[in-house]
Amino acid sequence: MSFNHSVILPALAAAGILATGCAHHHASSSHHAAAVQEPPKVVLNNYYNEGGNETDHWTWNPSPPSPAMSWVDAGPYRKAQRKKGDIVAIVIHTTEGNYRDNLTFKENQRVAYKGNVNYFKGNDREVSAHFVMGPKGEICQMVNETDIAHTQTYYNGRGIGIECAGWGRFEEQWTPEMMDSLVNLCAYLCVKWDIPAYHPDGTAYEGPYSLEIQAPPLDDEGKPKRSDRTNRFLGRGLVGHYQVQPWNKTDPGPHFPWKEFSERVRERIRDYGLDPIALPPLEDVAKEILSVARIKEDAIKADQPFTYELTIFGNGANEITPDQIVFPDFAKIKGLTAGAPTKSPESTANRAIFEVPLTSSEAGDFSLHAARINFKDKWSDSPTVSAKVE
Numbered sequence: 001m002s003f004n005h006s007v008i009l010p011a012l013a014a015a016g017i018l019a020t021g022c023a024h025h026h027a028s029s030s031h032h033a034a035a036v037q038e039p040p041k042v043v044l045n046n047y048y049n050e051g052g053n054e055t056d057h058w059t060w061n062p063s064p065p066s067p068a069m070s071w072v073d074a075g076p077y078r079k080a081q082r083k084k085g086d087i088v089a090i091v092i093h094t095t096e097g098n099y100r101d102n103l104t105f106k107e108n109q110r111v112a113y114k115g116n117v118n119y120f121k122g123n124d125r126e127v128s129a130h131f132v133m134g135p136k137g138e139i140c141q142m143v144n145e146t147d148i149a150h151t152q153t154y155y156n157g158r159g160i161g162i163e164c165a166g167w168g169r170f171e172e173q174w175t176p177e178m179m180d181s182l183v184n185l186c187a188y189l190c191v192k193w194d195i196p197a198y199h200p201d202g203t204a205y206e207g208p209y210s211l212e213i214q215a216p217p218l219d220d221e222g223k224p225k226r227s228d229r230t231n232r233f234l235g236r237g238l239v240g241h242y243q244v245q246p247w248n249k250t251d252p253g254p255h256f257p258w259k260e261f262s263e264r265v266r267e268r269i270r271d272y273g274l275d276p277i278a279l280p281p282l283e284d285v286a287k288e289i290l291s292v293a294r295i296k297e298d299a300i301k302a303d304q305p306f307t308y309e310l311t312i313f314g315n316g317a318n319e320i321t322p323d324q325i326v327f328p329d330f331a332k333i334k335g336l337t338a339g340a341p342t343k344s345p346e347s348t349a350n351r352a353i354f355e356v357p358l359t360s361s362e363a364g365d366f367s368l369h370a371a372r373i374n375f376k377d378k379w380s381d382s383p384t385v386s387a388k389v390e
Ligand SMILES: [Zn+2]
Pocket: 092, 093, 094, 241, 249, 251
């Protein structure tokens, strides 16, 4: 049996099933439409084997339909061409902001919804979100998912931000209508972008998915001081703003039902015969941590031997040895000659520090590709860094 590409079957369309194959087109073409949902479609794609040859098999990719939503252009955001794999998380927020004591909670939520849509149209603090959700589950999209909204600082590039109108400190915040709508929206986005439909543990301060850029100063109780903003959260999936910025954010707050919510998102995905994507194994996260290894820059004087310090941040789950590191062509390119790296006694379980003696150098600006690191038989590149030789 053989099907042509993109055959639309009206019977299955009536069953309310939308294929991932047309989700992009569907989403982008409906942005400017009012809150009217297009009829769902099913697309049958021909199956291609690894050699690119068409075979008799075909795949049927149903997915949760895009919820009904309106569109208002946000002012501040960054144009990007994010693809599957670039977007790894949905970040849930509450809008917070001024609460008016002369209004009921419901009235406040309505004001917060309209106020935030209005605010993201343009503001001098340069903030925005992909979606704003109202108390009745209304959804307003303001930034394309492929673009980057300014919602959660360093994590913006990884995430899709959803601002729920309201205040996380109130128990009545999570209305059934809002939760239903959030489940539908997240199921749709998880399938569309291959985002794990799970809530990961931890915050930027505590693992297993945290990257320690610098040991945070501790308070009297031995907890990281809230002033420290250097750590990074690397978790994926259904994430709360509090995990990304534990130093100044608590949203969506203590009443958000993470367990029930993430279970419902997975259920909704399974309703369409699909398997929710699981959180990545810790090795993958460790690889990501290795890939952001930094070179500690020292003063570099031309024609003088010096020690270069390569710092690799880990998560305690991996031990890195010198033979796992190679230094690529930079030494040849710029006339720098490197000796063998040795592990510094200052290294800890979480942080491997290698001293790399460079025996000659010439003056000028240069950038170098620091190193390649082998972790579980896979090579990861550390980033290119720039330095100046005086
Ligand atoms: Zn937030």
